[in-house]
Amino acid sequence: xxxxxxxxxxxxxxxxxxxxxxxxxxxxxxxxxxxxxxxxxxxxxxxxxxxxxxxxxxxxxxxxxxxxxxxxxxxxxxxxxxxxxxxxxxxxxxxxxxxxxxxxxxxxxxxxxxxxxxxxxxxxxxxxxxxxxxxxxxxxxxxxxxxxxxxxxxxxxxxxxxxxxxxxxxxxxxxxxxxxxxxxxxxxxxxxxxxxxxxxxxxxxxxxxxxxxxxxxxxxxxxxxxxxxxxxxxxxxxxxxxxxxxxxxxxxxxxxxxxxxxxxxxxxxxxxxxxxxxxxxxxxxxxxxxxxxxxxxxxxxxxxxxxxxxxxxxxxxxxxxxxxxxxxxxxxxxxxxxxxxxxxxxxxxxxxxxxxxxxxxxxxxxxxxxxxxxxxxxxxxxxxxxxxxxxxxxxxxxxxxxxxxxxxxxxxxxxxxxxxxxxxxxxxxxxxxxxxxxxxxxxxxxxxxxxxxxxxxxxxxxxxxxxxxxxxxxxxxxxxxxxxxxxxxxxxxxxxxxxxxxxxxxxxxxxxxxxxxxxxxxxxxxxxxxxxxxxxxxxxxxxxxxxxxxxxxxx
RNA sequence: GGGCCGGUAGCUCAGUUAGGCAGAGCGUCUGGCUUUUAACCAGACGGUCAUGGGUUCAAUUCCCAUCCGGCCCGCCA
Numbered sequence: 001x002x003x004x005x006x007x008x009x010x011x012x013x014x015x016x017x018x019x020x021x022x023x024x025x026x027x028x029x030x031x032x033x034x035x036x037x038x039x040x041x042x043x044x045x046x047x048x049x050x051x052x053x054x055x056x057x058x059x060x061x062x063x064x065x066x067x068x069x070x071x072x073x074x075x076x077x078x079x080x081x082x083x084x085x086x087x088x089x090x091x092x093x094x095x096x097x098x099x100x101x102x103x104x105x106x107x108x109x110x111x112x113x114x115x116x117x118x119x120x121x122x123x124x125x126x127x128x129x130x131x132x133x134x135x136x137x138x139x140x141x142x143x144x145x146x147x148x149x150x151x152x153x154x155x156x157x158x159x160x161x162x163x164x165x166x167x168x169x170x171x172x173x174x175x176x177x178x179x180x181x182x183x184x185x186x187x188x189x190x191x192x193x194x195x196x197x198x199x200x201x202x203x204x205x206x207x208x209x210x211x212x213x214x215x216x217x218x219x220x221x222x223x224x225x226x227x228x229x230x231x232x233x234x235x236x237x238x239x240x241x242x243x244x245x246x247x248x249x250x251x252x253x254x255x256x257x258x259x260x261x262x263x264x265x266x267x268x269x270x271x272x273x274x275x276x277x278x279x280x281x282x283x284x285x286x287x288x289x290x291x292x293x294x295x296x297x298x299x300x301x302x303x304x305x306x307x308x309x310x311x312x313x314x315x316x317x318x319x320x321x322x323x324x325x326x327x328x329x330x331x332x333x334x335x336x337x338x339x340x341x342x343x344x345x346x347x348x349x350x351x352x353x354x355x356x357x358x359x360x361x362x363x364x365x366x367x368x369x370x371x372x373x374x375x376x377x378x379x380x381x382x383x384x385x386x387x388x389x390x391x392x393x394x395x396x397x398x399x400x401x402x403x404x405x406x407x408x409x410x411x412x413x414x415x416x417x418x419x420x421x422x423x424x425x426x427x428x429x430x431x432x433x434x435x436x437x438x439x440x441x442x443x444x445x446x447x448x449x450x451x452x453x454x455x456x457x458x459x460x461x462x463x464x465x466x467x468x469x470x471x472x473x474x475x476x477x478x479x480x481x482x483x484x485x486x487x488x489x490x491x492x493x494x495x496x497x498x499x500x501x502x503x504x505x506x507x508x509x510x511x512x513x514x515x516x517x518x519x520x521x522x523x524x525x526x527x528x529x530x531x532x533x534x535x536x537x538x539x540x541x542x543x544x545x546x547x548x549x550x551x552x553x554x555x
Numbered sequence: 556g557g558g559c560c561g562g563u564a565g566c567u568c569a570g571u572u573a574g575g576c577a578g579a580g581c582g583u584c585u586g587g588c589u590u591u592u593a594a595c596c597a598g599a600c601g602g603u604c605a606u607g608g609g610u611u612c613a614a615u616u617c618c619c620a621u622c623c624g625g626c627c628c629g630c631c632a
Binding site: 009010012013030050051053088091092094193194195196235236237259260261263264279280281282283284285286288307309310312317346347349350351352353355358360361362364365368379380382383386406408409410411412413425429430431462498501502504505506515516519520523530531532533534535536537 | 559562570579590591592624
């Protein structure tokens with residue numbers, strides 16, 4: 001097969017060759033069609049994978065979530081699906097990340113762990129490097145555990161497969177032997193993509209028995225015996241040189257790894273992969289060569305590919321090594337899992353910014369999406385069709401009776417520590433129907449914690465802080481001062497929040513001043529902000545002496 | 556330098572695979588609601604669909620060129 005028969009990885013924009021007449025509102029349906037057209041045997045295998053080289057961040061979850069939606073669609077169609085995720089943990093550590101994370105997902109500076117010990121392991125497989133936190137069997141296992149817990153947190157069942165384990169168990173042995181026996185073909189194909197591939201190139205990198213580094217210099221190959229001889233030479237890694245130890249030895253096919261361009265197709269064969277999503281970094285490099293290697297070296301059909309665009313985080317590229325990351329666990333302190341899944345259900349072709357600052361916008365979008373599904377709001381034909389198709393895949397359970405507090409409202413409710421007070425205010429504002437059962441109300445109020453975390457984290461205008469200790473520095477004109485004094489007298493008489501709220505309006509009118517100005521003065525005095533929660537209700541909840549004194553600007 | 560992906564309202568995004576009046580939400584503005592402030596209702600404003608050409612009765616959509624952002628083309632994954 002020639003190169004022009006190669007598969008474009010841009011599956012979502014390819015022409016539909018079947019002339020399939022239904023247009024899909026959900027990209028995962030389109031992919032599922034592609035997979036089904038090949039009539040694969042069950043179970044259908046969907047793969048993702050990353051190197052456990054450092055903190056697995058929110059953007060990495062594309063590898064899990066994109067596959068998840070395709071799996072869900074295929075399951076809906078009656079297929080058995082396995083979602084496999086390879087931890088590419090035999091890859092060598094090439095450079096030290098500046099930030100690591102403990103098993104709780106807390107970021108840690110390299111300097112706070114034993115950086116020196118880590119530095120001595122450059123060039124060795126992640127699974128052969130001690131865990132810098134000392135809690136797992138290896139560096140690789142540590143970060144694999146984080147990948148697993150991230151997938152768990154999103155409710156996606158993945159079968160995590162350790163690449164190292166696959167090598168050790170001999171799963172790659174046959175395909176490795178085949179590649180070594182057919183090294184000429186392998187070289188010829190890969191040379192189309194990589195200039196460095198010459199007559200001496202060997203598609204296998206043994207691990208040095210002496211220093212443990214992945215080596216690149218193979219001096220003899222005996223495929224039948226399942227052995228290679230090697231010399232441990234220097235390795236180039238990102239401009240730096242990792243020194244080899246010079247050891248000359250012999251390795252079995254289980255004691256090394258395939259170079260990535262062969263390892264990927266080998267994984268497809270060994271795991272029987274039918275579909276794999278991957279980031280755009282692979283689209284023009286490893287995919288074309290992998291596709292070619294699979295077809296023309298191994299004689300396999302490569303999986304259905306799908307390129308996804310990368311996310312940015314608050315406008316900047318995610319960077320594990322530099323610590324510009326957010327982990328799934330962090331995100332789930334701010335968003336419900338269904339909102340996170342909703343984000344990943346959007347078109348993979350589009351580069352998106354995951355904006356922590358504007359998470360309220362994402363949540364509002366989700367809430368509307370949900371209302372569209374339940375027919376509670378009007379939308380365009382496309383919006384409605386999309387909501388009807390996608391919503392069930394995004395939530396664990398379709399619940400028409402759920403209550404969603406508007407996110408920013410929930411953030412403001414967060415200033416009350418007392419759960420009863422939160423509920424009371426939410427009811428008063430009409431966000432909780434009278435007939436809602438206890439469980440539903442509790443579920444609705446769960447958003448308050450997340451919204452509160454968001455307000456705190458971004459320290460935005462919803463992060464209200466009562467300035468109790470000290471009176472904010474505020475300039476007031478005499479008319480406002482009079483009004484505040486009158487209001488103080490009213491509060492001192494003992495009235496509830498509703499009455500105080502009404503009195504603010506009355507007082508402003510009586511003093512012939514702008515209502516907004518009086519509210520602003522109030523917010524200034526209590527929050528040092530221009531706006532805030534419904535003032536009367538809020539003041540009604542505070543201790544009366546303090547409120548009276550503050551309105552009189554006494555303390 | 557070559558290839559690829561993306562660019563749609565102030566913001567967040569649908570729509571582009573198959574050419575047929577430019578869309579939604581939020582925000583903004585105006586008005587209303589006997590209490591605008593964390594609302595609700597009604598309406599308005601908001602666009603050279605990145606730019607310039609071409610094909611076409613008709614182009615956001617197809618073709619060519621250009622600009623911007625990102626990725627790949629060394630190594631590695």
